Amino acid sequence: MPFKHGLWISLSALLLAGCGSGEDAIDGARAQTNDFATAKNPLDDFSSGSTGDSSNAGDLEANEVRITMEVPGAVAPDAEVTRRNLRIVHPETLSVYTTNTSLQNLGSVDVTTREDAEGFTIIAFPDGQPLAPDVVIEATYGNARMRAFAADSDRDVKINPFSEYLVRNTLASYTPGELDTIKDCVNDAGGELCLNKYVWSTLADQVHDFEIDIPDNLDVPGALSLLQGRADFARYVAAMGDYALLDESSSGKISASSADYNSVFLGVELGQSFAEPSISGTGLWGVRTAYEERLEDNNGVGYVYPALTLTSFDAFNIKVTSLATDIPYDREVLLHSEGNEFFLRGSEFWEQNTHSSSPGAATLLGDTRLLAGRALYQSITGRDSARIIGWTRNPYYLDAYTSPPADESVGPDRVVGGYFSAGKAIELEPDGETLKRGPVLENHYLSALELNLLRPAGEAEFDADVLDNRSYNVVYLASRFAEDTTPLELENGLGTWAIDAVGNVTQALEGTTVSRDNSGAVSRAPAATAGNSWLISSRASILSTGTRDIGRLSLDISTASGNEEKPDVGVGASTPDGSFLAFNLDDSPLGDGLLVAAEQASSTAPETGRYRIQGVSMGISGGSNELRHFDNAELVINGATATLSGEAISVVNTVNVNEVSTPAEMIVDATFAYAQTSPGTVSFTSGNLVLDGFYTNDHSQLYLRLNRTGTGSEAVGLLLATRIR
Numbered sequence: 186m187p188f189k190h191g192l193w194i195s196l197s198a199l200l201l202a203g204c205g206s207g208e209d210a211i212d213g214a215r216a217q218t219n220d221f222a223t224a225k226n227p228l229d230d231f232s233s234g235s236t237g238d239s240s241n242a243g244d245l246e247a248n249e250v251r252i253t254m255e256v257p258g259a260v261a262p263d264a265e266v267t268r269r270n271l272r273i274v275h276p277e278t279l280s281v282y283t284t285n286t287s288l289q290n291l292g293s294v295d296v297t298t299r300e301d302a303e304g305f306t307i308i309a310f311p312d313g314q315p316l317a318p319d320v321v322i323e324a325t326y327g328n329a330r331m332r333a334f335a336a337d338s339d340r341d342v343k344i345n346p347f348s349e350y351l352v353r354n355t356l357a358s359y360t361p362g363e364l365d366t367i368k369d370c371v372n373d374a375g376g377e378l379c380l381n382k383y384v385w386s387t388l389a390d391q392v393h394d395f396e397i398d399i400p401d402n403l404d405v406p407g408a409l410s411l412l413q414g415r416a417d418f419a420r421y422v423a424a425m426g427d428y429a430l431l432d433e434s435s436s437g438k439i440s441a442s443s444a445d446y447n448s449v450f451l452g453v454e455l456g457q458s459f460a461e462p463s464i465s466g467t468g469l470w471g472v473r474t475a476y477e478e479r480l481e482d483n484n485g486v487g488y489v490y491p492a493l494t495l496t497s498f499d500a501f502n503i504k505v506t507s508l509a510t511d512i513p514y515d516r517e518v519l520l521h522s523e524g525n526e527f528f529l530r531g532s533e534f535w536e537q538n539t540h541s542s543s544p545g546a547a548t549l550l551g552d553t554r555l556l557a558g559r560a561l562y563q564s565i566t567g568r569d570s571a572r573i574i575g576w577t578r579n580p581y582y583l584d585a586y587t588s589p590p591a592d593e594s595v596g597p598d599r600v601v602g603g604y605f606s607a608g609k610a611i612e613l614e615p616d617g618e619t620l621k622r623g624p625v626l627e628n629h630y631l632s633a634l635e636l637n638l639l640r641p642a643g644e645a646e647f648d649a650d651v652l653d654n655r656s657y658n659v660v661y662l663a664s665r666f667a668e669d670t671t672p673l674e675l676e677n678g679l680g681t682w683a684i685d686a687v688g689n690v691t692q693a694l695e696g697t698t699v700s701r702d703n704s705g706a707v708s709r710a711p712a713a714t715a716g717n718s719w720l721i722s723s724r725a726s727i728l729s730t731g732t733r734d735i736g737r738l739s740l741d742i743s744t745a746s747g748n749e750e751k752p753d754v755g756v757g758a759s760t761p762d763g764s765f766l767a768f769n770l771d772d773s774p775l776g777d778g779l780l781v782a783a784e785q786a787s788s789t790a791p792e793t794g795r796y797r798i799q800g801v802s803m804g805i806s807g808g809s810n811e812l813r814h815f816d817n818a819e820l821v822i823n824g825a826t827a828t829l830s831g832e833a834i835s836v837v838n839t840v841n842v843n844e845v846s847t848p849a850e851m852i853v854d855a856t857f858a859y860a861q862t863s864p865g866t867v868s869f870t871s872g873n874l875v876l877d878g879f880y881t882n883d884h885s886q887l888y889l890r891l892n893r894t895g896t897g898s899e900a901v902g903l904l905l906a907t908r909i910r
Contacts, residue, residue, distance in 0.1 A: 227268035236560040238393035255345035258401035276324035338386035346408035416850040424582035437505040444596025446637035447758035448491035449767040450475040451779035455812035456629030457845035467522040468838030478513035509544040519666035525705035527672035536566040586907030603799030632801040632814035647736040651763030658879035662903035663778030677890040699899035786865035786882040802902030810838040
């Protein structure tokens with residue numbers, strides 16, 4: 186896209202036409218009050234239809250962007266406070282120019298400007314809004330200088346520490362050749378439309394969805410250092426920067442034009458609560474499990490079932506896949522305060538909430554990995570109560586495994602993966618028709634596992650007979666919270682299922698439990714085997730078109746529950762052929778969590794292979810709780826040994842001082858002895874760390890429980906290992 190070189194733009198000269206020299210104009214801008222009384226401030230318009238970053242793009246032409254500058258508190262302590270504890274200011278100077286991987290000013294871009302009614306500057310690009318990351322908008326205020334990409338998709342270009350971090354830590358990481366490749370993609374060089382030409386507009390917008398507060402005492406360098414130390418933010422930016430480099434071998438189109446999935450979802454939280462003054466600052470464990478949402482109004486009763494939808498379509502003459510999720514969930518929380526006081530907040534304490542991602546493009550790489558930057562909608566609970574709560578979720582990078590489709594008429598039969606997303610619970614204060622942000626009630630850090638299993642296409646129904654007389658390997662992770670002598674129990678297990686012709690499940694599960702008693706002491710119980718039988722049955726879904734079996738299942742102890750009843754053990758789903766099952770455990774004999782089952786493999790264990798490790802570990806010691814999330818580690822199998830290397834994200838709750846750390850990166854490096862242990866199962870052993878579980882028949886996936894032991898320190902977890910192309 187061609188741009189003409191122009192002159193440096195002084196915003197103050199544009200706003201104050203009566204001023205004389207450039208220095209006088211800057212002095213005039215500094216004298217202005219940073220007053221945006223009639224402008225939209227994200228503090229004042231919390232909405233469940235937003236991903237957090239309130240757009241100020243009204244009354245703009247297609248080639249125009251609005252400039253909003255936000256600085257840390259130390260730069261402009263008296264300016265208007267906005268979201269993330271930043272301050273809105275009028276920039277003193279503004280320039281638009283092209284740049285390179287050395288972040289040099291290569292020459293100004295020809296633009297026109299105008300001022301809107303609230304005093305914001307509107308920049309118009311005669312040749313259209315840039316899409317490549319080589320055009321930046323730079324603003325200064327006092328001694329603060331920051332940049333943002335002009336490509337921002339919502340056209341409300343926020344220039345702040347988040348945008349400056351993005352500019353510094355993506356462009357500078359590329360070689361000149363890589364940047365040329367990205368520009369060729371945007372410009373459709375070679376005559377072929379490039380799949381990833383819109384990555385930069387998405388990325389420039391999504392960095393502003395992160396809910397990370399910048400402390401009052403920080404300047405711009407301090408804010409950038411803080412963002413660098415936030416592992417979730419820094420790794421998201423790095424992953425999206427790599428995503429923009431995908432070449433023409435990647436595809437944006439799934440085999441089917443549309444595919445719908447039943448979602449089984451586990452979210453494990455470690456966070457900090459400020460909601461109750463007497464125990465403000467206390468740490469918390471939380472568990473989120475997917476469950477259908479019942480909706481009732483004057484028109485009757487309807488249901489929202491946890492789901493993922495992939496839809497392929499033409500956008501700007503590019504074949505792309507749009508990905509959207511809507512997962513209602515229940516939540517349980519255990520507060521662990523200094524002095525080892527425990528407070529249970531069960532599922533009845535919280536309104537059912539929703540984990541919902543905004544629709545957006547995804548890339549299919551090698552028919553086995555679905556890649557995307559995902560933004561999540563905010564949600565609101567307690568609208569008619571004494572406490573209205575707004576729930577925010579940070580974006581995450583999706584790197585999910587997809588099974589190769591059987592043919593071009595169907596989608597992959599599963600989409601499985603894990604990711605990390607932080608967020609807040611914020612008290613909302615009604616102000617007329619709007620909801621203003623009030624005090625922060627919680628900071629929570631979430632490790633999520635999401636298993637999406639294909640529904641039958643069209644009007645076809647799931648046939649539960651495909652489960653008859655089959656044997657499965659099973660792994661699970663669950664928690665039990667209480668206010669008694671043992672307030673915290675964390676358990677994982679491994680074993681087998683045999684399902685007969687009428688749905689009876691004969692099981693042999695070996696479980697391991699780590700617990701914390703009410704004195705704070707930590708222990709690990711010897712492995713125990715559960716051999717009781719359960720019952721599996723179809724759970725028909727009540728849809729607008731009628732009642733259908735779409736692959737959802739109920740798991741009960743002895744008597745099958747009805748379609749609208751809560752099962753004894755949990756609700757789950759199956760792939761259409763019955764080879765793979767997953768269940769959300771809810772108030773079950775095992776607790777709340779996730780159970781995964783795959784048909785027992787007839788093949789011998791893989792002897793070689795590279796796998797991406799995604800998953801969660803919950804650790805407890807005498808004085809702390811720790812959540813570890815794995816999403817960018819690699820497991821390499823080579824004969825009788827295996828190595829695990831890469832990074833994980835760690836969050837630590839130090840109990841006696843009521844502190845919870847922000848997400849930090851930790852290095853993963855272990856060498857294992859590797860062996861097959863029984864039909865379809867394997868183990869990896871490295872000192873006090875053991876991973877064991879099962880593999881699928883084609884060796885594309887392993888599902889492993891994690892157990893780590895130590896003196897006064899124990900951990901359990903669940904990992905998904907999926908083959909890397």
